[in-house]
Amino acid sequence: MAPPLKLYLIRHGIAEERQPHLPDQQRALTAKGRQKTQKVAQRLQTLGIHFDDLQTSPLVRAHQTAEILQHQGLVPRIHVSDLLSPDGNWPDWLQWLQDWRNPGLTHLALVGHEPNLSTWAEILVWGQPRQQLVVKKAGMIGLLLPEHHNPVGQSTLFWLTAPKLLF
Amino acid sequence: MAPPLKLYLIRHGIAEERQPHLPDQQRALTAKGRQKTQKVAQRLQTLGIHFDDLQTSPLVRAHQTAEILQHQGLVPRIHVSDLLSPDGNWPDWLQWLQDWRNPGLTHLALVGHEPNLSTWAEILVWGQPRQQLVVKKAGMIGLLLPEHHNPVGQSTLFWLTAPKLLF
Numbered sequence: 001m002a003p004p005l006k007l008y009l010i011r012h013g014i015a016e017e018r019q020p021h022l023p024d025q026q027r028a029l030t031a032k033g034r035q036k037t038q039k040v041a042q043r044l045q046t047l048g049i050h051f052d053d054l055q056t057s058p059l060v061r062a063h064q065t066a067e068i069l070q071h072q073g074l075v076p077r078i079h080v081s082d083l084l085s086p087d088g089n090w091p092d093w094l095q096w097l098q099d100w101r102n103p104g105l106t107h108l109a110l111v112g113h114e115p116n117l118s119t120w121a122e123i124l125v126w127g128q129p130r131q132q133l134v135v136k137k138a139g140m141i142g143l144l145l146p147e148h149h150n151p152v153g154q155s156t157l158f159w160l161t162a163p164k165l166l167f
Numbered sequence: 168m169a170p171p172l173k174l175y176l177i178r179h180g181i182a183e184e185r186q187p188h189l190p191d192q193q194r195a196l197t198a199k200g201r202q203k204t205q206k207v208a209q210r211l212q213t214l215g216i217h218f219d220d221l222q223t224s225p226l227v228r229a230h231q232t233a234e235i236l237q238h239q240g241l242v243p244r245i246h247v248s249d250l251l252s253p254d255g256n257w258p259d260w261l262q263w264l265q266d267w268r269n270p271g272l273t274h275l276a277l278v279g280h281e282p283n284l285s286t287w288a289e290i291l292v293w294g295q296p297r298q299q300l301v302v303k304k305a306g307m308i309g310l311l312l313p314e315h316h317n318p319v320g321q322s323t324l325f326w327l328t329a330p331k332l333l334f
Contacts, residue, residue, distance in 0.1 A: 132292045133324050
């Protein structure tokens with residue numbers, strides 16, 4: 001039996017535009033993207049938020065976002081997970097989450113991409129995706145997953161914010 | 168045809184406890200409730216938020232919350248609506264909203280009670296209530312209602328926050 005879990009789904013910051021000779025996975029945060037993500041990280045620290053674990057998509061724009069959160073002291077270390085890449089799928093991720101849950105871990109952050117993050121949040125909260133959540137770059141979703149084992153359709157939404165509504 | 172509408176559903180601040188000889192509708196904000204609501208109002212002003220109209224439940228704790236928002240300069244005047252009292256019902260309120268919509272009005276705030284606010288938000292976004300949104304006292308929900316006429320199941324959620332996640 002795992003305890004209730006606060007799950008923070010964080011979208012990567014603003015990244016370089018797509019270009020013909022730049023692989024999508026290499027697109028980096030822009031200066032503005034870094035700056036906004038840094039401000040989000042500072043705000044989270046001010047709010048007293050801390051993660052027991054942070055998993056990030058391997059794509060550069062997500063990994064850089066995760067590093068900014070780590071450098072702000074929000075989490076001791078970051079882990080890369082292919083399940084959080086744009087082609088990660090829901091059943092595999094849900095299985096990972098169930099395996100990950102542990103009585104000692106109550107705050108988990110994931111850094112990834114849209115539409116996956118909002119789709120997964122909707123499945124956890126309402127049991128099915130409707131694509132009605134607006135998650136801006138460097139924005140986030142906060143969910144509370146219940147104590148019992150299957151969180152699908154049983155989780156509650158306590159936070160949804162764009163960066164500009166944080167500072 | 169009405170333009171897209173930003174709808175802010177704001178729960179009243181922390182109020183006095185229920186007491187045997189105090190009618191529910193007379194329960195006032197506590198000192199802490201006033202203070203937190205004031206901080207929310209200041210934050211909304213800092214964020215550049217402004218309402219074209221604010222409608223409030225007639226109950227004292229809601230009306231006082233609305234006054235704090237008005238005094239902060241977020242809206243020129245406030246209106247009292249029985250539809251926002253705890254026994255207000257969804258069909259009547261939806262009809263009111265449809266009649267209210269006007270090409271010149273794009274930002275509407277409502278101050279009221281739980282579980283009505285989160286229930287109505289869920290119907291607007293997902294077409295049915297599931298009671299999976301957590302709306303704390305002086306917390307709020309931000310919805311974007313589409314341009315076309317019936318917003319039920321067609322609106323998007325762009326903001327959900329507790330006061331403590333705002334400052």
